[in-house]
Amino acid sequence: MNNKDFILSFEEAKRQLLGANKIVIVSHRSPDPDTVGASIALNRALTKLGKTVTACAVDKLADFLNFFEEAKNFEQELPSSGFDLLVILDCGSIEQTGLQKEFSVLKAKQVRSISIDHHSTNSKFADLNIVQPDSAATCEILYDFLCLVGWSIDEVQATALLLGIYYDTGRFMHSNTSAKNLQIAADLLNLGADFEFVVKSLYKTKPYEQLKLWGLIWNRARINDKNIVVSAVTDDDLKSCGAKKEHLSGAIDYMNSIAGTKFCMLLTDDQTGVKASVRTQRDDIDLSKFSLIFGGGGHKKASGFTIPGKIYKEIEVKWRISV
Ligand SMILES: [Mn+2]
Numbered sequence: 001m002n003n004k005d006f007i008l009s010f011e012e013a014k015r016q017l018l019g020a021n022k023i024v025i026v027s028h029r030s031p032d033p034d035t036v037g038a039s040i041a042l043n044r045a046l047t048k049l050g051k052t053v054t055a056c057a058v059d060k061l062a063d064f065l066n067f068f069e070e071a072k073n074f075e076q077e078l079p080s081s082g083f084d085l086l087v088i089l090d091c092g093s094i095e096q097t098g099l100q101k102e103f104s105v106l107k108a109k110q111v112r113s114i115s116i117d118h119h120s121t122n123s124k125f126a127d128l129n130i131v132q133p134d135s136a137a138t139c140e141i142l143y144d145f146l147c148l149v150g151w152s153i154d155e156v157q158a159t160a161l162l163l164g165i166y167y168d169t170g171r172f173m174h175s176n177t178s179a180k181n182l183q184i185a186a187d188l189l190n191l192g193a194d195f196e197f198v199v200k201s202l203y204k205t206k207p208y209e210q211l212k213l214w215g216l217i218w219n220r221a222r223i224n225d226k227n228i229v230v231s232a233v234t235d236d237d238l239k240s241c242g243a244k245k246e247h248l249s250g251a252i253d254y255m256n257s258i259a260g261t262k263f264c265m266l267l268t269d270d271q272t273g274v275k276a277s278v279r280t281q282r283d284d285i286d287l288s289k290f291s292l293i294f295g296g297g298g299h300k301k302a303s304g305f306t307i308p309g310k311i312y313k314e315i316e317v318k319w320r321i322s323v
Pocket of ligand 1: 118
C-alpha cells in the first residue's frame with residue numbers, strides 16, 4: 001500500500017467504526033503486548049466515542065497487563081451475536097486468532113471485519129485490510145491511525161501503544177527500530193506514557209520460575225551442523241520448572257545473540273503440534289520464507305510455524321574408556 005492508499009484505508013476504517021455501535025476487538029492467541037496494547041488503545045478511543053466495545057483473546061492475558069482496566073475485561077470467547085463490526089489486531093491470518101470457525105459464521109452473516117496488522121505474510125482475510133509491514137508494531141500503525149483520524153490519545157492509550165512498540169522492537173534493539181518509531185515513542189512520552197511501567201513490566205520483572213525455564217533452554221541449546229542454534233521445551237519441562245507458557249516469551253532473543261550462527265530455533269509443545277519460533281540477526285536470511293514452507297509466517301528476522309507431532313527427548317549415551 002502506498003501512502004495515499006493508506007490514508008484512504010484509514011478514512012474507510014474511521015467511517016466503518018463511526019457507523020458501528022457494538023464493536024468486537026480481537027487479539028491473537030498467546031496475546032503479546034503489541035496485540036493487547038493496540039486493543040486497549042483502540043478500545044478506549046471507541047469507548048470515548050460512545051461505542052460499546054468487547055475485547056477478546058482466546059488465551060489468557062499475562063497478569064502484568066491488569067495494570068490496564070481494559071485488560072481485566074478481556075473475553076476468551078466471541079460474543080455469539082449482537083455486534084456489528086469486528087476489528088482484528090496484529091494477526092497475519094485468521095488462524096492466529098484461534099477463532100476461524102466463528103469467523104466463517106460471521107462472514108456468512110455478513111458482519112464486516114477490519115484487520116490492522118504489520119506481518120508481511122498477512123493473508124488479507126478481512127473485508128478491510130490495513131497491512132503495513134514497514135511498521136515495527138501494530139501499535140505503531142494504530143498511533144498513525146489515531147493521529148490521522150484526529151482521535152485524541154490519553155495517558156493510558158500512550159502507555160499501551162508504547163508498550164506494544166517497545167515489545168515488538170525488543171526494547172528498540174531489533175532491526176525494525178527506526179527513526180519513525182523512536183519519534184513515535186518520544187511523542188507518546190510527551191503524551192504522558194508511563195515509561196517506567198513499560199520497562200519494568202517487560203524487562204525488569206522476571207519470576208523465579210521463568211529464569212529456571214530459561215536456564216533449561218540455554219542448557220539444552222545445541223549448535224547443529226548447519227550452524228543453527230536449536231533448543232526445545234516440552235509441557236513437562238514447563239511443569240517441572242513451575243513455569244507458564246507466557247514465560248517462554250523473550251527467551252529466544254538470547255538464543256539469537258550467539259555469535260556467528262545462522263539463526264536460532266526454539267521448539268515448544270503446542271495444542272496442535274510442535275511450535276517452532278525462529279530468529280536471525282543476518283540480513284541475507286529471510287525467515288518469513290522459511291516459515292512459510294511449513295505453513296507459518298512472520299517477519300524476515302523473526303517468524304514461526306507449527307507442525308503436527310510432539311517433542312521427545314532423545315538421550316544419546318556414549319561410553320568411552322580412556323587410559
Ligand atoms: Mn506485533
